[in-house]
Amino acid sequence: MKGLTNFRKMKDNGEKIVMLTAYDYPTAQFAERADVDLLLVGDSVGMVALGYESTASVTVDEMIHHAKAVRRGARDTFVVVDMPFGSYHISQEETMKTAIRMYQETNADALKVEGAGEVIDSIERLTTAGIPIVAHLGLLPQSAAVQGGYRVQGKTASQARQLIEDAQAVERAGACMLVLELIPHQLAKEVSEAVSIPVIGIGAGKDTDGQVLVIHDIVQFGLHRLPKFVKVYGDIGTQVEKAMKQYVADVRQQTFPSEAHHFTMEEDELQQLYGGVLS
Numbered sequence: 001m002k003g004l005t006n007f008r009k010m011k012d013n014g015e016k017i018v019m020l021t022a023y024d025y026p027t028a029q030f031a032e033r034a035d036v037d038l039l040l041v042g043d044s045v046g047m048v049a050l051g052y053e054s055t056a057s058v059t060v061d062e063m064i065h066h067a068k069a070v071r072r073g074a075r076d077t078f079v080v081v082d083m084p085f086g087s088y089h090i091s092q093e094e095t096m097k098t099a100i101r102m103y104q105e106t107n108a109d110a111l112k113v114e115g116a117g118e119v120i121d122s123i124e125r126l127t128t129a130g131i132p133i134v135a136h137l138g139l140l141p142q143s144a145a146v147q148g149g150y151r152v153q154g155k156t157a158s159q160a161r162q163l164i165e166d167a168q169a170v171e172r173a174g175a176c177m178l179v180l181e182l183i184p185h186q187l188a189k190e191v192s193e194a195v196s197i198p199v200i201g202i203g204a205g206k207d208t209d210g211q212v213l214v215i216h217d218i219v220q221f222g223l224h225r226l227p228k229f230v231k232v233y234g235d236i237g238t239q240v241e242k243a244m245k246q247y248v249a250d251v252r253q254q255t256f257p258s259e260a261h262h263f264t265m266e267e268d269e270l271q272q273l274y275g276g277v278l279s
Ligand SMILES: Nc1nc(=O)c2c([nH]1)NC[C@@H]1CN(c3ccc(C(=O)N[C@@H](CCC(=O)O)C(=O)O)cc3)CN21
Pocket: 044, 047, 048, 055, 139, 141, 150, 151, 152, 182, 213, 214, 216, 217, 224, 226, 227, 228, 229
């Protein structure tokens, strides 16, 4: 399995790091076969797989449930799991308990938390406790209600300065990696060069050390609107709908099941076993 040492070397050598979200067993298996470098069990699961309006509804139990499935499907891929909204803000004690539970129960390789400020202290304590922590700056979906929706971040000089400072602060606190979401590509390049930990971008241009996208977006599995930064690589949704419509038609027209999909008992066996049961 590629690990943190590999990812840091990849950054130093300018080799791009490929991250993708996964929320279930088959997707994790396919990602491992496709040689994805790391998987993110993102709290985006709430929006793309569970139908919530935002990531704020996702619970710790839901994250653990999905992360365990991903771990079973990708035993040889680095797996990062999002700590969900509300699970690392109440107190240091509760943050530590929740992180330890998530890390132990899922067998993940790292956990991810959004933001700097108060969260810096948690990054430091969790790292000290032995849990690799991925930081997340720029657009913070768990704080979208405060940030004014899913808007490009870092568009003033003071925000840009703050972002660079925050990136350096999460690195000092011990973060092993940084996800940078929805900021101008020039600023993302600057941030990536300002820290020695690998920076994984989403909607942050080509000059971060790696990229991450949501699996449902890149294969169009779902009816949701796609963010501008998504590149589409497949059309699973259309295929699923087509297959379902054909199945519905086949059952109604009695073309399924046919001889290929049923089970037959020989005549003598039929008499022996069922006797007078059948008419
Ligand atoms: N399906 C999905 N994909 C994601 O990448 C994703 C989620 N859900 N949920 C959690 C967060 C939220 N994310 C999002 C969602 C939408 C935009 C979006 O629509 N952005 C506008 C740009 C707005 C601006 O110009 O300021 C866009 O048109 O892309 C951005 C990030 C990224 N994450």
